[in-house]
Amino acid sequence: xxxxxxxxxxxxxxxxxxxxxxxxxxxxxxxxxxxxxxxxxxxxxxxxxxxxxxxxxxxxxxxxxxxxxxxxxxxxxxxxxxxxxxxxxxxxxxxxxxxxxxxxxxxxxxxxxxxxxxxxxxxxxxxxxxxxxxxxxxxxxxxxxxxxxxxxxxxxxxxxxxxxxxxxxxxxxxxxxxxxxxxxxxxxxxxxxxxxxxxxxxxxxxxxxxxxxxxxxxxxxxxxxxxxxxxx
Amino acid sequence: xxxxxxxxxxxxxxxxxxxxxxxxxxxxxxxxxxxxxxxxxxxxxxxxxxxxxxxxxxxxxxxxxx
Numbered sequence: 001x002x003x004x005x006x007x008x009x010x011x012x013x014x015x016x017x018x019x020x021x022x023x024x025x026x027x028x029x030x031x032x033x034x035x036x037x038x039x040x041x042x043x044x045x046x047x048x049x050x051x052x053x054x055x056x057x058x059x060x061x062x063x064x065x066x067x068x069x070x071x072x073x074x075x076x077x078x079x080x081x082x083x084x085x086x087x088x089x090x091x092x093x094x095x096x097x098x099x100x101x102x103x104x105x106x107x108x109x110x111x112x113x114x115x116x117x118x119x120x121x122x123x124x125x126x127x128x129x130x131x132x133x134x135x136x137x138x139x140x141x142x143x144x145x146x147x148x149x150x151x152x153x154x155x156x157x158x159x160x161x162x163x164x165x166x167x168x169x170x171x172x173x174x175x176x177x178x179x180x181x182x183x184x185x186x187x188x189x190x191x192x193x194x195x196x197x198x199x200x201x202x203x204x205x206x207x208x209x210x211x212x213x214x215x216x217x218x219x220x221x222x223x224x225x226x227x228x229x230x231x232x
Numbered sequence: 233x234x235x236x237x238x239x240x241x242x243x244x245x246x247x248x249x250x251x252x253x254x255x256x257x258x259x260x261x262x263x264x265x266x267x268x269x270x271x272x273x274x275x276x277x278x279x280x281x282x283x284x285x286x287x288x289x290x291x292x293x294x295x296x297x298x
Contacts, residue, residue: 036283043290055293062286066279123296134297141289148285149278166263167270169253177246184239197235201243202294209295222292229288232268232275 030074031067040066050185051192054134062145116223124216128209144226152232 031037040063048056119136126133185191187198194203208214250267257266265273275281 034279034283036279040283040286043287047290047294052294052298054297055290058293059286059290062282066282070279128296129298137292137297141292144285144289145282148281151278152275152281164265164269164273167265167273169264170250170267170270173246173249173253176249177243180239180242180246198239199236204240204243205295215296218295219292222288222295225291226285226288228268229271229275229285232272232281232284 026074027064027067027071030071031063034066034070037063037066037070046182046185049191054138058138058141112227116220116227120216120219120223124214124219125212128215140226144230147230 040059044056044059044063047053047059119140123133123136126136181200184195184198184200188195188200194200194206205218209218253264254267257264257269261269271284275284
């Protein structure tokens, strides 16, 4: 028996602590195997070089945490993705877990909608890139990431079978949009200077986001998308 | 037609393609998944779920925060 194994046998908490430690190389290798981590790293890179370091720091931080999580889950004896939902979700358990519809549900939804409307009205009144707008958006984004890290809020039956094999159509659309945006970004005179001939989506939405109502409407769309994602 | 017009048409085409796919996914769920079903599949794992939520948060930061 090696010294480490002997120590582990004599001191189980120490063994668990050692199992939680992973090398930087293993973290990097495990992270790069995850397509989403690679995409987040690309977003962090392009965002940082285009003059928005805060966005880059957020995506880089989460990509690093996900890489660390992936490396830990690959270690022998590690629990397999504790935040993941079961692959199969029987219909009976789904219906049992769904919140009971009733007055309380309606009131709760009305309260969430009112809070969302208030958020849009107040945060939309702040100038873009001001510290109150930055703080409000960063706080909500971090809160949602923390909630998402814990697990899904609602259990849903998972899609499977033939239709899912055609999901690549969605990948084609999303990648096409991303490449178009990247092409416009790279054709700007400078990464931080907009081009009239090759506008990015950000440049096209600047007039809309110049007014309080416009900002509130866009924030409303962003919140609704977040609500939609929270329910996945 | 200017480069600006072509770029904007490109964005609108991508948007139209997405809307078309979504409508097709809702009308014929046995043939094509809707965006919600694809996201549910991707968000099964913690990596997928957190990655998608970070992408959402990034959109908010990109337009409002610096």
